[in-house]
Amino acid sequence: xxxxxxxxxASRVLWVDRFLxxxxxxxxxxxxxxxxxxxxxxxxxxxxxxxxxxxxATGLTAPQFKGLLVTGLAQGAMYGLIxxxxxxxYGVLGFINFAHGEVFMVGAMSGxxxxxxxxxxxxxxxxxxxxxxxxxxxxxxxxTATAVIMERIAYRPLRGxxxxxxLITSIGVSFFLQNLSVVLLGPGAKSYPAxxxxxxxxxxxxxxxxxxxxxxxxxxxxxxxxxxxFLVERTKTGRAMRAVAEDKEIAALMGIDVNRTIVTTFxxxxxxxxxxxxxxxxxxxxxxxTTGFLPGIKAFSAAVVGGIGNLxxxxxxxxxxxxxxxxAPLLLLEPLGxxxxxxxxxxxxxxxxxxxxxxxxxxxxGERLSEEERA
Amino acid sequence: MTATSNNASTIEAPGLDWRRQIRFSAIGAxxxxxxxxxxxxxGLNGRSIIQPVLSMGYLSLLWVPFVxxxxxxxxxxxxxxxxxxxxxxxxxxxxxxxxxxxxxxAVLMILVQNxxxxxxxxxxSPQLLDLLSFGRxxxxxxxxxxxxxxxxxxxxxxxxxxxxGMRRKTLTVALSVLTVxxxxxxxxxxxxxxxxEVFTDFIYYKRGGLEVAGALLVAVLAIAIPLLVGxxxxxxxTRVQEMPASERSRVNLVLLAVSAAxxxxxxxxxxxxxxxxxxNVGLFVLLALGLNVxxxxxxxxxxxxVAFFAVGGYTTAVLTSPNSPGFSPQLPWPVxxxxxxxxxxxxxxxxxxxxxxxxxxxxxxxxxxxGEIIRLLFLSDxxxxxxxxxxxxxxxxxxxxxxxxxxxxDPRSVFLLVxxxxxxxxxxxxxxxxxxLGRAWMAIxxxxxxxxxxxxxxxxxxxxxxxxxxxxxxxxxxxFSAKVGSIFPTSxxxxxxxxxxxxxxxxxxxxxxxxxxxxxxxxxxxxxPKQPGLLQEFSQFKLLxxxxxxVWMMLKRPEGxxxxxxxxxxxxxxxxxxxxxLRGEIDADDEENES
Numbered sequence: 001x002x003x004x005x006x007x008x009x010a011s012r013v014l015w016v017d018r019f020l021x022x023x024x025x026x027x028x029x030x031x032x033x034x035x036x037x038x039x040x041x042x043x044x045x046x047x048x049x050x051x052x053x054x055x056x057a058t059g060l061t062a063p064q065f066k067g068l069l070v071t072g073l074a075q076g077a078m079y080g081l082i083x084x085x086x087x088x089x090y091g092v093l094g095f096i097n098f099a100h101g102e103v104f105m106v107g108a109m110s111g112x113x114x115x116x117x118x119x120x121x122x123x124x125x126x127x128x129x130x131x132x133x134x135x136x137x138x139x140x141x142x143x144t145a146t147a148v149i150m151e152r153i154a155y156r157p158l159r160g161x162x163x164x165x166x167l168i169t170s171i172g173v174s175f176f177l178q179n180l181s182v183v184l185l186g187p188g189a190k191s192y193p194a195x196x197x198x199x200x201x202x203x204x205x206x207x208x209x210x211x212x213x214x215x216x217x218x219x220x221x222x223x224x225x226x227x228x229x230f231l232v233e234r235t236k237t238g239r240a241m242r243a244v245a246e247d248k249e250i251a252a253l254m255g256i257d258v259n260r261t262i263v264t265t266f267x268x269x270x271x272x273x274x275x276x277x278x279x280x281x282x283x284x285x286x287x288x289x290t291t292g293f294l295p296g297i298k299a300f301s302a303a304v305v306g307g308i309g310n311l312x313x314x315x316x317x318x319x320x321x322x323x324x325x326x327x328a329p330l331l332l333l334e335p336l337g338x339x340x341x342x343x344x345x346x347x348x349x350x351x352x353x354x355x356x357x358x359x360x361x362x363x364x365x366g367e368r369l370s371e372e373e374r375a
Numbered sequence: 376m377t378a379t380s381n382n383a384s385t386i387e388a389p390g391l392d393w394r395r396q397i398r399f400s401a402i403g404a405x406x407x408x409x410x411x412x413x414x415x416x417x418g419l420n421g422r423s424i425i426q427p428v429l430s431m432g433y434l435s436l437l438w439v440p441f442v443x444x445x446x447x448x449x450x451x452x453x454x455x456x457x458x459x460x461x462x463x464x465x466x467x468x469x470x471x472x473x474x475x476x477x478x479x480x481a482v483l484m485i486l487v488q489n490x491x492x493x494x495x496x497x498x499x500s501p502q503l504l505d506l507l508s509f510g511r512x513x514x515x516x517x518x519x520x521x522x523x524x525x526x527x528x529x530x531x532x533x534x535x536x537x538x539x540g541m542r543r544k545t546l547t548v549a550l551s552v553l554t555v556x557x558x559x560x561x562x563x564x565x566x567x568x569x570x571x572e573v574f575t576d577f578i579y580y581k582r583g584g585l586e587v588a589g590a591l592l593v594a595v596l597a598i599a600i601p602l603l604v605g606x607x608x609x610x611x612x613t614r615v616q617e618m619p620a621s622e623r624s625r626v627n628l629v630l631l632a633v634s635a636a637x638x639x640x641x642x643x644x645x646x647x648x649x650x651x652x653x654x655n656v657g658l659f660v661l662l663a664l665g666l667n668v669x670x671x672x673x674x675x676x677x678x679x680x681v682a683f684f685a686v687g688g689y690t691t692a693v694l695t696s697p698n699s700p701g702f703s704p705q706l707p708w709p710v711x712x713x714x715x716x717x718x719x720x721x722x723x724x725x726x727x728x729x730x731x732x733x734x735x736x737x738x739x740x741x742x743x744x745x746g747e748i749i750r751l752l753f754l755s756d757x758x759x760x761x762x763x764x765x766x767x768x769x770x771x772x773x774x775x776x777x778x779x780x781x782x783x784x785d786p787r788s789v790f791l792l793v794x795x796x797x798x799x800x801x802x803x804x805x806x807x808x809x810x811x812l813g814r815a816w817m818a819i820x821x822x823x824x825x826x827x828x829x830x831x832x833x834x835x836x837x838x839x840x841x842x843x844x845x846x847x848x849x850x851x852x853x854x855f856s857a858k859v860g861s862i863f864p865t866s867x868x869x870x871x872x873x874x875x876x877x878x879x880x881x882x883x884x885x886x887x888x889x890x891x892x893x894x895x896x897x898x899x900x901x902x903x904p905k906q907p908g909l910l911q912e913f914s915q916f917k918l919l920x921x922x923x924x925x926v927w928m929m930l931k932r933p934e935g936x937x938x939x940x941x942x943x944x945x946x947x948x949x950x951x952x953x954x955x956x957l958r959g960e961i962d963a964d965d966e967e968n969e970s
Contacts (some may be wrong), residue, residue, distance in 0.1 A: 172925025179919035183413040186497035350744035
């Protein structure tokens with residue numbers, strides 16, 4: 001490199017910025033063309049504009065679109081529940097707990113084990129609600145325990161070390177937990193027992209045909225979110241958590257037990273991930289050791305989309321990410337003439353993350369972080 | 376321990392902490408039960424260390440009481456304290472820890488005998504019980520494990536009681552027997568190449584593992600060799616160190632040339648399997664050297680590093696293979712390589728530019744996202760007209776180098792090719808590390824704001840790190856696709872990025888030698904994502920071990936096995952400052968200025 005000091009620094013830096021602006025514009029351009037093509041094909045699939053971009057344009061029917069949206073929202077609610085854990089830990093400790101997705105996996109796995117045991121005993125069919133309650137409670141206990149043990153062993157000794165160290169550690173923890181599931185429970189997908197038909201049947205609500213399971217997911221997410229909101233905004237523990245997120249040292253001076261508050265944060269995040277794990281089991285009825293990885297990353301994206309540290313934002317981010325991921329392939333990519341769009345669902349989720357970080361790094365609803373963590 | 380001899384009033388360190396011993400025995404009990412349930416004893420039992428006496432399966436349990444007991448007994452001796460006199464109490468403490476481990480196994484055995492939890496826990500099996508009880512009754516098994524646990528615990532405790540020389544000798548013997556046994560395939564192959572089968576036939580049992588006599592021979596050698604040559608080596612070393620700088624660098628150069636020549640000759644004495652193994656290690660050395668530039672030197676955590684490997688591999692495949700679905704120029708490999716390097720460098724720029732301004736941890740996740748996006752694109756039907764989708768690209772020709780063709784069926788040639796590229800990569804990273812750019816990277820790693828204030832153009836410098844890393848990965852990708860002869864998206868999972876990261880971190884971030892050691896130890900012994908290592912039995916546990924290693928390294932030794940001096944100073948800044956203060960190098964005013 002033969003850069004000299006007398007060159008104007010601005011001109012040296014600018015080309016990256018220009019490139020970034022270009023990327024932003026390309027992103028926005030692709031999205032708007034896709035949307036326009038979609039609108040065109042909705043008006044009439046034989047529309048010349050739609051035909052020009054995608055010769056096989058067919059258009060979506062309203063029930064198809066609603067179905068996609070509901071699927072997306074149900075998954076998004078799950079992402080939102082996981083995202084709460086990411087967001088809370090980031091708010092309090094300022095690092096991405098990469099292994100949080102694995103806590104969710106632990107919840108789903110423990111739900112699989114207990115529900116299968118209950119099904120063997122015949123209780124799953126006979127007393128469904130009771131056994132579901134048992135499954136949920138046990139999975140919450142296990143995933144909370146995982147999160148708390150994780151914090152104690154891997155993260156607490158690293159407090160105050162350089163920024164990347166806890167992040168790398170959490171990658172290790174995530175890798176370890178995934179493979180722990182392989183060696184203890186064996187590789188391969190495991191399934192949940194069949195759900196009672198009154199739960200899985202479709203019912204119409206507000207003009208939407210929703211399967212009961214998705215309704216359960218949405219309602220559970222709403223209830224958990226309300227509970228969390230109450231905990232964080234209305235109780236003493238919640239106030240302690242907010243104070244620690246703001247400034248650990250001052251919080252300690254005010255008589256708050258910082259360690260205990262951090263453990264509580266991990267525990268609450270773990271409990272939410274446990275709930276999400278059960279919801280995953282109800283929705284997909286299948287769980288494998290890598291179950292936690294992609295939803296974990298997507299949930300983190302949701303937390304970023306909503307503004308990290310912002311709990312309402314995490315839930316909203318989850319819902320919007322889920323909806324985007326479910327609809328964007330058919331709404332943007334298919335009208336653009338891309339083949340096999342459903343394969344690109346995960347790529348869309350990552351693209352949303354990149355797009356949001358490029359256009360609005362502090363998220364849609366604003367970050368809530370202390371000064372030092374924003375650095 | 377040394378500096379405060381002038382300080383007359385030394386305090387004795389506190390006595391044995393029994394609560395710590397009890398905590399360690401609980402940890403031991405849990406770890407033993409966990410290892411048993413993870414299936415290590417059963418899965419590794421096929422591999423013997425010393426033929427009828429000790430198998431890898433039993434070793435996977437027996438190390439626990441030994442190591443935990445010696446860990447529990449270790450004490451941090453603070454400045455100004457004398458070390459406590461060790462006595463029989465330490466042996467008792469070791470026995471306690473060992474007993475704890477045995478208790479864990481005993482409880483597990485009784486549970487396995489009386490309950491059936493095989494449904495969720497796959498290793499809750501009669502085989503496990505059979506193995507743990509040595510093929511006899513459970514009662515006998517419990518008694519035997521109690522005895523074994525106590526013995527190994529006492530041995531672990533004894534490590535603090537016996538004098539240092541003795542301790543070192545015991546550890547050397549144990550480690551060399553283990554190493555010789557682990558390296559069996561390699562050593563047999565190597566010595567066969569030199570026509571020395573007699574030796575390996577003597578020490579190794581026919582179907583794997585050392586013979587008892589062989590183990591004894593290795594033990595004797597492990598003690599004898601340092602006694603015979605140890606003093607001479609130290610003498611030579613001090614003589615080299617006392618030489619003037621110009622002469623010393625000449626000695627180093629000669630050493631380098633000799634070792635390079637040896638490495639070039641080595642493949643001709645090795646068999647297929649070993650050459651294949653070393654070629655895989657070499658590929659990971661290349662990848663790890665590249666990631667070392669990004670993570671180790673510039674301090675950018677790139678979790679999507681596999682993307683560059685994939686781009687390198689796929690570009691080579693498209694350019695050279697006659698079966699490439701979209702565009703098939705069938706270029707010769709060296710010409711293709713130039714295109715590959717350019718293209719991967721550009722991809723490095725393209726991925727680097729958007730992420731360069733992000734916070735460190737956002738950057739990690741976004742690069743991971745890019746890695747996955749690139750894999751999904753190669754896998755997708757959309758681009759299958761170019762890259763073949765899930766069917767990949769097959770029939771990639773080998774590398775024609777004039778005197779022969781390098782291809783996967785001839786691992787020796789692949790290993791030679793990999794060696795050449797490793798040499799290039801090492802040279803590049805070594806020169807870069809000591810260049811202006813390298814210093815700028817290290818400045819950014821230490822503190823980006825300060826580096827910027829000092830006039831480092833952080834944007835360009837960080838982008839350069841991405842580009843250099845991408846180019847080094849593209850070497851590996853190009854060789855990989857020529858070696859395997861076909862290329863599929865499943866070779867480029869996110870797992871590969873993580874494994875390369877583990878190699879770099881375990882070896883030592885920012886240190887070329889460390890990275891090579893890391894690749895040799897991890898990929899060579901445990902194996903890569905799909906490639907088997909020397910311990911093939913470990914294939915189902917290696918990822919678990921990688922995860923655990925990553926956490927353990929970060930907690931206990933973030934600078935890695937072979938640390939980079941500057942990097943470890945950064946990581947242990949406080950301790951360094953404290954030491955310097957204790958030595959009186961910093962007085963109070965300086966410290967004020969420091970902070």
